[in-house]
Amino acid sequence: MESFGARLHRAVTERGPLCVGIDPHPGLLARWGLPDDVEGLDRFCRIVVEAIGDRVAVVKPQSAFFERFGSRGVGILESTIRQLRNSGSLVLLDVKRGDIGSTVSAYASAYLDPSSSLYVDAVTASPYLGVGSLAPMFDLAAAHGGGVFVLALTSNPEGAAVQRAVGADGRTVAQTVIDEISQLNRGAEPLGSFGLVVGATIGDTGHDLAAVNGPLLAPGLGAQGATAADLRTVFGSALPSVLPSYSREVLGAGPDEAALRAATDRVLGECRAALATV
Numbered sequence: 001m002e003s004f005g006a007r008l009h010r011a012v013t014e015r016g017p018l019c020v021g022i023d024p025h026p027g028l029l030a031r032w033g034l035p036d037d038v039e040g041l042d043r044f045c046r047i048v049v050e051a052i053g054d055r056v057a058v059v060k061p062q063s064a065f066f067e068r069f070g071s072r073g074v075g076i077l078e079s080t081i082r083q084l085r086n087s088g089s090l091v092l093l094d095v096k097r098g099d100i101g102s103t104v105s106a107y108a109s110a111y112l113d114p115s116s117s118l119y120v121d122a123v124t125a126s127p128y129l130g131v132g133s134l135a136p137m138f139d140l141a142a143a144h145g146g147g148v149f150v151l152a153l154t155s156n157p158e159g160a161a162v163q164r165a166v167g168a169d170g171r172t173v174a175q176t177v178i179d180e181i182s183q184l185n186r187g188a189e190p191l192g193s194f195g196l197v198v199g200a201t202i203g204d205t206g207h208d209l210a211a212v213n214g215p216l217l218a219p220g221l222g223a224q225g226a227t228a229a230d231l232r233t234v235f236g237s238a239l240p241s242v243l244p245s246y247s248r249e250v251l252g253a254g255p256d257e258a259a260l261r262a263a264t265d266r267v268l269g270e271c272r273a274a275l276a277t278v
């Protein structure tokens with residue numbers, strides 16, 4: 001079976017280095033003239049999938065904006081995942097799960113087992129109960145060609161206090177995460193299936209990301225203030241592994257589908273130019 005890393009590498013080669021997030025904020029629903037309810041959520045997602053599902057490598061639905069409508073919202077998430085898979089984009093579900101290992105097993109079944117209605121290509125995960133506690137996710141992902149993106153240096157200003165804290169061995173928490181994920185990707189070609197999340201907003205990380213041999217998801221572009229031109233400073237020699245991610249910057253162009261496509265093409269052009277500078 002083809003690994004997630006290989007599938008992602010092919011998708012990026014064919015469609016370009018871009019992830020677009022589906023984050024249906026109440027404010028965006030209002031700007032699109034949609035009601036802040038399940039029907040509005042459904043309409044919003046259908047428009048996004050129709051507009052860009054067949055042109056971006058990865059689409060990242062943010063689970064929180066579906067969960068806030070309860071079981072019916074999760075039902076819309078399931079149908080959005082199905083529509084995205086049919087459109088040919090890889091689906092990265094942003095759920096940032098993390099817990100003790102035995103509970104992580106259940107999260108893994110929910111998102112990374114092909115028999116689940118919430119099955120996706122990859123998920124985001126939180127390592128703050130220990131990277132090792134995520135092992136059931138790594139194992140199930142590997143068994144079914146899935147991927148896991150683990151938080152390392154997040155885009156929000158509050159993240160640094162935890163992530164840059166130095167442990168007894170002299171490494172930062174982030175470096176521990178980087179090292180453990182690098183181990184999982186050792187020897188993988190053309191790219192490992194285990195990624196990291198590193199915000200585009202954070203400037204020079206002071207950490208070595210080049211050895212990860214896996215995808216580096218870079219949120220924080222657009223609405224949070226980072227630009228594609230910042231990617232070089234943040235990622236340095238790891239730039240070829242970067243998967244830039246935009247949500248509001250693209251979604252703000254809707255609901256017109258042509259405008260959503262134009263916004264997607266614009267940010268993809270900026271990312272191609274930024275990543276080509278290596």
Ligand SMILES: O=C(O)c1cc(=O)[nH]c(=O)n1[C@@H]1O[C@H](COP(=O)(O)O)[C@@H](O)[C@H]1O
Nearest residue numbers: 062124154155197199219223224246247248
């Ligand atoms: O894992 C993420 O995607 C993520 C990590 C991070 O460090 N910062 C971050 O903003 N995100 C997510 O990326 C999206 C950013 O949305 P925009 O700021 O609208 O582009 C949101 O869904 C966040 O939850």
